[in-house]
Amino acid sequence: MDFKGESAKNMVNKKASQRKGRGVKAWLARVFGRIPLIGWLMGSLGAVLIEYFLGDALSYYLGLPKIPVLFGSSIILKKPALIPGALAYLLLVYALPVSLIAKSMTRPANRLARLLASRPVSLATLIHLGLFYLILHLWAEISDYRLLVLKLTMIAVMLTLSINVINGYMGEFSCSHPGFMALGAYGASITTLLLCVDDKLMGPALLPAAAGPWLFPLALIVGGIVASLGALVIAIPSFRTRGDYLAIISLAFLFIVKSLIENLEFAGGPRGMSGQPDYAGLPTVFIVMVLCVWTINNFVRSTMGKALCAVRDNELAAEAMTVNTRKTKIVTFMFAAFWAGVAGGLFAHVLRYVNPGSFGVQRLAEILAMLYFGGLNSVTGSIVGAVSFNLLSEALRPLELYKWIIIPLLFILVMLYRPTGLIAFTEFKPRELMRPKE
Amino acid sequence: MKKMTTGLIIGLIGLLVFAANGWCFGRKTVIKIGINAPITGDIPKVGEGTKYAARMWLEDIEKAGGLTVGDTKYPVEVVIEDNESKAESAVKANTKMITEDEVLFIVGPQSSKQAIPAGAVANNYETPMITPWSTNPDSTKDRPFVFRGCFLDPFQGPVLANFITEEFKFTKAAVLYDVASDYPKGLAEFFKKAWENLHGPDSVVAFESFTTKDADFSSQLSKIIKSDAQVLFTPQYYNEVALIVQQANELGWKGPIVGSDSWGSAETVSLCGENCYGQFFSTHYAAAGAQGATKDFIDRYQAKHGYVPDDVAALTWDSLRLAQRAIEDTGKITGKIKKDRKAVRDAMARIKNFEGITGNMTFTEEGDPVKCAVIVRISDKGEYEFYKSVCPN
Structure with missing residues (x-):
């Protein structure tokens, strides 16, 4: 059992996982364990694309002065009143899109990973790195x-x-x-x-x-x-x-x-x-x-x-x-x-x-x-x-x-x-x- | 599983509703001033003085209900960033304040090693910046958006050389300086050049150096004493000044010891004690016997923080007031930050004869002020007494 230090939100998950007799870790492994690296990269790409196109509007709606620049750290530490807004932004822009896209892409991503595994490793590495660079580039483009x-x-x-x-x-x-x-x-x-x-x-x-x-x-x-x-x-x-x-x-x-x-x-x-x-x-x-x-x-x-x-x-x-x-x-x-x-x-x-x-x-x-x-x-x-x-x-x-x-x-x-x-x-x-x- | 999903969704909706400070849409125009100060790191006292001066300025503005530009009052926000006394951190702080906080004006960084790279950032983003304390010419050189609040070393060196010559009629000087630190090294060289112009080559009879954080200067001081120099010039910071003066007295040095604006910290006298009484240094302002606005500032600062403000605090105060004047002079804040920054920069360059607490200022084309230096004598009570004012011709 590994509940120590988990947030209150995860306590909701507690029951579900207890029923299966395993911890949060096992639950996470069951849900997300089958996603290959390229799936995560796709998820992150989706997240940064959402931020790139919708980030400004979303932060405006949430009452934030700007797009939270480093995962909302300075907003959270400086203006406690905006914490809910910053958390909602992080959830909507990063956490949800990454996990949803990665999860829903499990199957095609695995197929792609299998395909790449049968090719020379350099090709696969280049594709992964290219995707990773694209994510970083879009992320850095904001500010x-x-x-x-x-x-x-x-x-x-x-x-x-x-x-x-x-x-x-x-x-x-x-x-x-x-x-x-x-x-x-x-x-x-x-x-x-x-x-x-x-x-x-x-x-x-x-x-x-x-x-x-x-x-x-x-x-x-x-x-x-x-x-x-x-x-x-x-x-x-x-x-x-x-x-x-x-x-x-x-x-x-x-x-x-x-x-x-x-x-x-x-x-x-x-x-x-x-x-x-x-x-x-x-x-x-x-x-x-x-x-x-x-x-x-x-x-x-x-x-x-x-x-x-x-x-x-x-x-x-x-x-x-x-x-x-x-x-x-x-x-x-x-x-x-x-x-x-x-x-x-x-x-x-x-x-x-x-x-x-x-x-x-x-x-x-x-x-x-x-x-x-x-x-x-x-x-x-x-x-x-x-x-x-x-x-x-x-x-x-x-x-x-x-x-x-x-x-x-x-x-x-x-x-x-x-x-x-x-x-x-x-x-x-x-x-x-x-x-x-x- | 189902319950959990429902819980998640309810939580999410709750968060969104709660998060909607967004219900009161709209982003108001706020004038933001950025402060880039060394709050942690090697010189925290400098950062503290900067921070306190900025807070006092903000208090004044808030008392007046905001900054009046044209006919409108705008609320003012001061963004203070710590540069940890490191170059890369100062660059990060400036980038953050310019792109994230969207400040209209930046005051700081104080030391040249941070002001040079940070000034490049400010100039690239066309954001006006004034460094109150940096004396290196490179900070403002070829940077139309970067200004300076203090005089430069090429001015201060000759001022001191002339002062010593006129006051004591000496012809032989010795210099002791830190070779690893940019400010003392630069000033020592400017002084040497000025002195040799006055008294001919080899009139600086000892030009001795040490390295940052050295604490024993006896070998250099013995050489200086043997060299039959009449005066010792040491452009060091407060902690070294105390050691140098004490050790010189112990080794039997009888002549005067003269310093530069780096002596101006309140710590100099408290560390050095009676050894420093009667010595002279050049600086930006003299606290003892100050009058008018300067006295008001000193009294307020002392009442609040318990010590006489040093030159950094005074220069920061002047820099903030200069920024305020420039913003007011623009006559209009459009809310379009890029346009406003340019307008403020132009207004800043136009300022003539600004009456600061460290003297009157007019900017040259490089963004450096033309202003007078003050020669201060440390009195027998350990106060910084005004002795003489030296102005550029």
Whole structure:
């Protein structure tokens, strides 16, 4: 029986489920358990389409000032009188359409999922991703604030995933991630400022403006490579030290990077660099994030990934079992730093401003919090951790000071009841995720 | 199953009926002012001053029954967003206020590291914004919609160099500043340049730096003392000022120590104590001996919150009053937010000789005000006494 913490509404369901002798969970599983992922995506698409076309009228009728932007969080926290309206909106626009469409599409969705399962997995993935992107795009179309939150959340996903490779899979406690991010941010910014725009730090653009957006991936790669080179500084000491000592070295690296940039006059010093071109749109960020998830997921499931886990559990034994620990460590550090650098490059181009102060200990605390909240050794965990942390911290924004009491409290609770994080030590298998449920 | 479905449907209908505040249709025109302040993070005191000043302003407006534009009174709402003293959070807050809350005008963010990226957002969405405290030229540069409430460092540096030269007739100065923080570094460089213009190259005999959150300055201070400098200039924030002045006195520094507007916080004297008495700094306004509107503001603030407002609060107050004036000057609120924002921006740029509590202001084309700086002496009672006013030529 699992009634604890369920809302009053579900208490109505209680009787029905008790008659069958099972809990709410079982009831939910019975009703919604057979819907494959593509069915849910269709449902969500329906919901965002409803919001896109009817959202304004509906919010008007419900007496809301605007379409509730982040699931009504700011309305609920700021204007209690509008809570019923906001809840009704959420029900009418999200909950009901998603569940009804998904439920009614069970059969065709399963048929489609079966069809896709018989084709190459890449085709199925592309279709799912396309649908997912469409949903995000329509959702973000409502407001630029949503768009910004979405972009920063995706960047957080990349950061959390890449630190998971080091801190989770390889089991080293590295604190240098903001440093890698800073290197990537500055690397990419300098490239685009130098090549694509006229500005006062780097002078006139070297290339015609039309080439800019096409060169942006190149700038991101430059950022990633700069970060990977920086990672060598950590990777080499990691041959000899482990645990706390490596943590100190990596923390030192973070400070070195920060003061290095503060003293680089051509990169703006402590004043930072601004005026990055506006290349990081939603599609770009989405595609880069998908590439990041894909490569990292493949990396940790490859032979190299298994070697990582061996190094984590016992380095000596791994060495004895012919794992080349040095190569493993170098590759891992550089690989993770590359993606952190790319995320940094995107970050710089989403904000269109970077300063060294953004990459301090506070950022480190944020990244680590997302990582441990979601769970170590798990791609899904990292995604869940980053998304929930970002949405939560944005949703609780109206609480100001109390936000920083509630979020840490939540972390303590998670650590008490799920010491390894929400979803730890699981593999992310897209094929499993997309399979038909009937 | 059937009962449950019925229950759900009844619940849903109930919710909808209850939700219909919608029965009183219509969305009224409300003038919304956004405040982007660092309420949590590194400098919460700055956020607090901003918030209190904004609340006082709102009180005044509410007492008057709203803001009168043309012949109509409009209700005013102040939207306060916390930027956590982070750049990305300030950008998010601005985006949210502009697209979601549909504010007409934004006051804030205070620090340059947030004002630069947030100003870009405001300018992109063509929403007028005024940053009361940011001294970095980039905040307003090439941004017609972004204004500033304070003077800039290229003005403040020479003001201090001239003041020291005239007052003490010194020729050798030392500078101690935080190399990792944008404001002290910029100001230190402007001061050095101005000083060397007056007294020739190498007249700044010691140009020493440290990094944010350092607490021991003895090695830098020993060098400065050995360098036979006559005056020490340190454009630091209140917590560092206390440490620097105390340590300098302990090491045997005898000359005056001069600071900049970052000393203006009420905390400087309470942390530094008698060591700081008799020192000078340049700032936006002097609390002790203030008169007229400035005194009214200080008294009201002190009565309500128990301490003398620092320059951030005063500048925020002036910025809000400037916003109010610009909105009133438009003469008409159409309710079409984009049009209104443009009208307010144009009215703002036209403001001439605005009488603020931190001095008279007229905006240049960049959106920076031309205004006077005040030299303040910390009296023997620890009060900030007006000493001299220096105006741009």
